[in-house]
Amino acid sequence: MENKEITILSNIIKRRRSIFPVSYTQEEVPVEVIRQILESANYAPTHKLTEPWRFIVFRNEGKIKLGQELARLYKESTPSNQFLQKKYDSITEKAGQASCIITLNAKLHSDKIPEWEELAALACAVQNMALTAEALQVGAYWSSPGMIADLKEYLNLGEHEKCFGLFYMGYHNEESREAKRTPIDEKIKWIES
């Protein structure tokens, strides 16, 4: 008998693609849908149950201001001979195109476990979000521009909190596309004796 659960899960995993703001429609992702996506994040595995994932959801004027701050940080941190006006403009444009931007933060517990384990747990949480978004037909992608290292003050993060990315989301009109991956067999070694 066909196992429906594995078929559904496998389809969602393989179908999920990073969908970028340029493809988002202007239809708003409702707060309940955002909450449903974040609820999935909360079920990620977590060593010593530190549950390090923390999120700040930017919508409406909030996301526009975040875009302006990211653009300002880009300008501030880029030598004038490397500064690109096109890139500067695209940062605020992306914030305008997205329905919401979620900052992907982690609360570190350096007395309990190393930072990489907290980051790994956050990444598991983000994958849960991405798969849930796909199942709800919401486009999303994890963005990790250099400016996130300088966002701490703007985000008012605690002493032990760190930002590891931005999760852009929006309904979209993109055709489904195949994943670009080399075969898994090239990445597995079997040892049986």
Ligand SMILES: Cc1cc2nc3c(=O)[nH]c(=O)nc-3n(C[C@H](O)[C@H](O)[C@H](O)COP(=O)(O)O)c2cc1C
């Ligand atoms: C930790 C992490 C950071 C990423 N940062 C960026 C980024 O800054 N810019 C970008 O265009 N894509 C970023 N991506 C998305 C990748 O480009 C994308 O996952 C990859 O091209 C594979 O495509 P797929 O997600 O559609 O399978 C990031 C993905 C991960 C997991």
